[in-house]
Amino acid sequence: MLSKKEIYKQAYKELEHRRLQRQLKRNNNLKLASSICPEIKALSLNLSKTAIKLSKSILSNSANQSEAIRKIHEENIKAQSKINKLLIKNNLPPNFLSPPPICSKCEDFGFVDNKKCSCLIKLVKSILTKDLQKSSNFYVTSFKDFNLEYYPKEHDKKYGISPYEHMSNIFKICNKFADDFPNCSEGFVMCGLTGLGKTHLSLAIASEVMSKGFAVIYSTASEITRKMSDRYFHNKSNNEIDYLKLIVETDLFILDDLGTEFDSTFSKSAIFDIINSRIPLNRPTIINTNLSPRDLEKKYGERIVSRIFSTLNTLSFKGTDNRKHNTIKKLSIYYKHT
Ligand SMILES: Nc1ncnc2c1ncn2[C@@H]1O[C@H](COP(=O)(O)OP(=O)(O)O)[C@@H](O)[C@H]1O
Ligand SMILES: [Mg+2]
Ligand SMILES: [Zn+2]
Structure with a gap:
């Protein structure tokens, strides 16, 4: 039978696998959407750039920091809504570029507010049950x-x-x-x-x-x-x-x-x-x-x-x-x- 350490190791591995699968799906969907509509690719690229801009602006601590953040946020929302419109226009679902996680509570990280998420507890139980069956x-x-x-x-x-x-x-x-x-x-x-x-x-x-x-x-x-x-x-x-x-x-x-x-x-x-x-x-x-x-x-x-x-x-x-x-x-x- 497995030790507690081994059980949790398996559970975290499974959660990592779920996050990776989601990332892969996101990348594949972006490739597909970009091949159908190149404008989506440009807009998504811009979105990832604004994420970098945002973190720089948070770190800068400048006088007009809140104004800068507000602007970036606005740009972001605009780009997102443009992408959504283009997705719909090309008959793709609106969440095509952000496939949902298996657990929406913890986004497949296993913890919410430093507490174990119910999905992690369920995963541990199922690994234990399989271990007993084995x-x-x-x-x-x-x-x-x-x-x-x-x-x-x-x-x-x-x-x-x-x-x-x-x-x-x-x-x-x-x-x-x-x-x-x-x-x-x-x-x-x-x-x-x-x-x-x-x-x-x-x-x-x-x-x-x-x-x-x-x-x-x-x-x-x-x-x-x-x-x-x-x-x-x-x-x-x-x-x-x-x-x-x-x-x-x-x-x-x-x-x-x-x-x-x-x-x-x-x-x-x-x-x-x-x-x-x-x-x-x-x-x-x-x-x-x-x-x-x-x-x-x-x-x-x-x-x-x-x-x-x-x-x-x-x-x-x-x-x-x-x-x-x-x-x-x-x-x-x-x-x-x-
Ligand atoms: N009605 C049935 N149809 C197909 N296979 C059966 C049937 N009843 C028993 N078996 C097979 O015969 C073997 C013994 O049956 P098992 O379910 O272990 O009996 P029991 O638990 O009542 O002693 C098993 O391999 C089982 O799959
Ligand atoms: Mg029997
Ligand atoms: Zn969860």
């Missing part, structure tokens, strides 16, 4: 790759519906959750045996939510407990990054494979502290587990588990292990090539 098994899946044909279509007497129909409903619910995010439900507990697509569907949600610009942290329960018992995670004096706060406040948190982590009182309370802290913040959480509700109760206690089940919607995955389809797919590709 150290997890996060991989990209999509709703498009989710094959409902894998689920048996035979009517299941026990459930009164076929696994195919049941999973089609779950698929729709997950799609809607991603579409509605962040105005969606509090999240899900995805239960069911291994290989039924719980991780696949939750990461498909993650991809959609991330493409809308929201932050997602994905972690397996064992990873998170390992990280939380790590000195690095807690030693704030060393790196001053509060990873726990970052997880609690992230837009969507996906906790995969609950129940497979090393059993300890510490890990149990740490995990559920995160989940519980997110509820009043209205931050959705998705929990995946291969354990049945009864096994979860045995492991974590009835009180904790019933609170989770009463807050998050339960999605019980049904079917037979889908990993066999992937093996068949891989084999057929292999045979095609031999």
